[in-house]
Amino acid sequence: MPAHLVKRAIEQSRNRGPFVNSMALLSGARVLASLDNPVARQAFAEGVRLAESLPLEARRLRLILDDAARFGALADPAAAIALFRRLQSDYPSRPGHANGAMLIQSLAQGGEILAALELLEDPDCDTGGAQIVLHHTSDPILRRRAMIAARDRWRRLRQNPDSVGGFQRHEFPQLFSQHRQILDAKEQAVWLDELLHAIEHDPDQETNSGFGESVRFHSTRDTHLFEILGVLRALKPPEELEAVLSRYPEVAAAAQIYRLGLETLMPQRPLGVACSRGGGTGFGVGGSFRDRGLLAGMMAAHQGDASAVPQLLEEARRLHREDIDPGDPNLAPHVFWPSCHAYKLALYWAGRFSGKDAEPLLDQIPDTDFAILAAIELAAGVTGLSEPFGVRMPHHPRK
Numbered sequence: 001m002p003a004h005l006v007k008r009a010i011e012q013s014r015n016r017g018p019f020v021n022s023m024a025l026l027s028g029a030r031v032l033a034s035l036d037n038p039v040a041r042q043a044f045a046e047g048v049r050l051a052e053s054l055p056l057e058a059r060r061l062r063l064i065l066d067d068a069a070r071f072g073a074l075a076d077p078a079a080a081i082a083l084f085r086r087l088q089s090d091y092p093s094r095p096g097h098a099n100g101a102m103l104i105q106s107l108a109q110g111g112e113i114l115a116a117l118e119l120l121e122d123p124d125c126d127t128g129g130a131q132i133v134l135h136h137t138s139d140p141i142l143r144r145r146a147m148i149a150a151r152d153r154w155r156r157l158r159q160n161p162d163s164v165g166g167f168q169r170h171e172f173p174q175l176f177s178q179h180r181q182i183l184d185a186k187e188q189a190v191w192l193d194e195l196l197h198a199i200e201h202d203p204d205q206e207t208n209s210g211f212g213e214s215v216r217f218h219s220t221r222d223t224h225l226f227e228i229l230g231v232l233r234a235l236k237p238p239e240e241l242e243a244v245l246s247r248y249p250e251v252a253a254a255a256q257i258y259r260l261g262l263e264t265l266m267p268q269r270p271l272g273v274a275c276s277r278g279g280g281t282g283f284g285v286g287g288s289f290r291d292r293g294l295l296a297g298m299m300a301a302h303q304g305d306a307s308a309v310p311q312l313l314e315e316a317r318r319l320h321r322e323d324i325d326p327g328d329p330n331l332a333p334h335v336f337w338p339s340c341h342a343y344k345l346a347l348y349w350a351g352r353f354s355g356k357d358a359e360p361l362l363d364q365i366p367d368t369d370f371a372i373l374a375a376i377e378l379a380a381g382v383t384g385l386s387e388p389f390g391v392r393m394p395h396h397p398r399k
Contacts, residue, residue, distance in 0.1 A: 001356045002379035003035040009375040010043065019333045020369045022050035023390070026068050027376045029075035031383060033110075040075040048072070048083060056333075062091050063391045066099040070389065073106030077115050080107075088125055100127025102389075108136040109386060117142060121149045123156060128171050134179055143182050150175050151191065158202060173199075173224040177231055177262050192231055196244070199224050212265055215254040225251045229261025293318070294342055306353040309346055313364065316342035320366060332393035340370045344388045347374040351381025358382075 006028045013024035025047030032040035048068050054061060065087055072080030084103055100119070104127060107116035117133055119125055130150035134143055154172035173195060180188050205220045217223045225248055232241050245252040251261075258264040293315040300308035320339035323330040330337050343365050350358035358378060365371040377388045 001359075002031060002383050005359070005375050005379040006031045006035075007039070009372045012372050013369075016369055016372065018050055018054060019335045020372060022047050022054065023335050024372055024376060025050065026071040027373065027380075027388070027390075030071045031376060031380045031385060033074040034383060034385075037075070041079070044068075044072045044075040044079060048079075058091070060391070060393070062087065066102075067390055069099075069103050070106045073103060073112065074110045074385075077107060077110065077112045081115060081119060084119075085125060100125060101129035101132065103127070104129035105132045108132050113137050113139075113142060117145055117149070120146065120153075123152075128153070131171055131175055131178075134175075140182070143179070147175070147179060147182050158198060173227045174262065177228045178266065180231055188231070189235055192228070192235055195224075195228060200247075211254070211262065212258060214257060217250060217254075219250075222248055222250050225261075226254055226258075227262045229255060229258075230263030233260060294345070298345065301349040301352075309350045309353060309358075309361075312342065312346035312349060313361070316346050317366075330394065334367065335369060335373065336391050336393040338392050338394055340367070340373065341388070341390060341392050343367075343370045343374045344377040344390075348377040348381040348387050351378040352384070353381075355382050 010021075010024050010028045013021040025043045029040045029044035029047060032043060048065070051064055051068055052061075054064065056064070065083065069080045069084040069087070072083060080103065084100065104116045104120060107113075107119070108129075113133065113136055116129070116136075119127060120129055120133060128150075130146040133146040137143060137146075150170075150172050154170045157170055176191060176195060180191070183191065199221050206218060207220050207223055208216070208218060209220075209223045210216045211226060215226070217226065225244070229251065232244065236244075245255060255261065294312065297308045297311040297315055300311065316339055319337075319342050323334070323337045323339045334340060347358065347361060347365075350361050358381075359375075362371050362375055362378065365374055380386075380388065
C-alpha cells in the first residue's frame with residue numbers, strides 16, 4: 001500500500017505543474033527508499049533537476065534544495081551529499097550550518113553514520129551535528145572522531161575574523177559537558193582549559209538563555225560557563241573553581257541552585273535534535289510556532305494520542321482559510337503554504353496511528369495538490385519514517 005500510494009501520487013503530480021511535481025518526486029523518493037530503491041534514486045534525481053529550474057529567487061531556491069538534500073539522504077546518500085557540497089559552493093554567502101546539521105541527521109537516521117561523520121569532518125563544508133552522530137552510534141572510535149570533529153570545527157570558527165564571537169553559538173561547549181567521558185583524563189583537562197580560555201578571552205555576546213525554572217543569562221560567557229560547570233567541579237580543585245566563579249557572579253548564583261550546571265538539568269530535558277526520532281517539524285522560511293493549535297496537535301501526536309489527527313485536520317482547515325483569504329491571500333506557490341504543510345502533518349500522523357485505514361481522510365483535503373503531497377506523507381507514516389519537513393512560505397515577497 002505505501003509504495004502504491006507514493007507512485008500514484010507522483011504520477012498524478014506530473015499533470016499539476018513543476019512545483020507540485022518536484023515536491024512529490026523529492027518527498028516520494030524518501031518514502032520509496034525502503035520500498036523500491038532504484039525507483040527512489042530515479043525520483044530523487046528527477047526531483048532535483050526539476051527543483052533547480054523552479055522560478056524562485058535564489059534565497060528561497062536554496063532553502064528548497066537544502067531540503068532536497070535531506071530527502072535524498074535516504075534515497076541516494078551519495079547524490080544528496082554531492083548536492084549539499086555543490087550548494088556550499090554555489091551559495092557561499094549563506095552559511096549552511098543548520099542545513100548541514102539536518103542533512104547529517106537524515107544520514108544518521110538512515111544508517112549512513114560514516115557518511116555523516118565524514119561530512120562533519122570536512123573543513124570545506126559548513127555544518128554541525130556531532131551530537132547527532134554521537135546519538136546514533138555506540139562505536140567508541142566513531143564517537144571519538146565526532147568529538148574531535150566538533151572541536152576542530154569550533155577552533156576554525158574562533159580563528160575566523162568574520163565570525164566575531166561566533167564560537168559562542170557552537171555546539172562544542174555543551175557537547176563537551178555531556179560527552180567528555182569519551183576522552184581520557186588528560187584530554188579532558190586539556191580541552192577544558194582551552195574552553196575556559198575561549199570563554200574568558202574571546203568576544204562576548206548578548207543572549208537570553210534560560211535553564212530550569214529560575215536561571216537566565218544575558219551573556220554567552222555566563223551561558224557556556226554554566227554549561228561546563230559540572231566539568232569544572234570534576235576536574236578542577238575547589239580553590240580554582242571558586243576563583244573562576246568569583247569572576248562570574250551570575251553563574252555562581254546559579255550554581256547554588258544547580259550545582260553541576262547543565263549536568264544537573266540534563267535528566268530533565270531532551271538532548272535536542274539528535275534525540276528526536278521525528279526529525280524536525282518542517283517549519284522553514286518564515287515559519288514559527290505562532291500556530292498554537294498546530295503545535296498542540298503535534299505535541300499530542302508525539303505523545304501517542306490518536307485524537308491529535310482530527311485536531312491537526314481542523315488546524316489545517318483554519319490555515320487554509322487564512323491562505324486563501326481574499327483580503328490578504330498567500331501569494332507564494334501553494335505547495336509551500338502553511339496549510340499544505342499542516343495537511344501533510346495530519347495525514348502523516350493518521351498513517352502512523354491508523355495505517356492504510358486512514359486513506360479515506362485524503363478525500364477531506366480541499367486542494368488536489370495538497371492531497372497528492374499528503375498521500376505521500378500518509379505512506380511515510382504507515383512506513384514509520386520521520387514526520388515531514390519542508391519549506392513554509394506564509395508570505396510571498398511583494399513589490
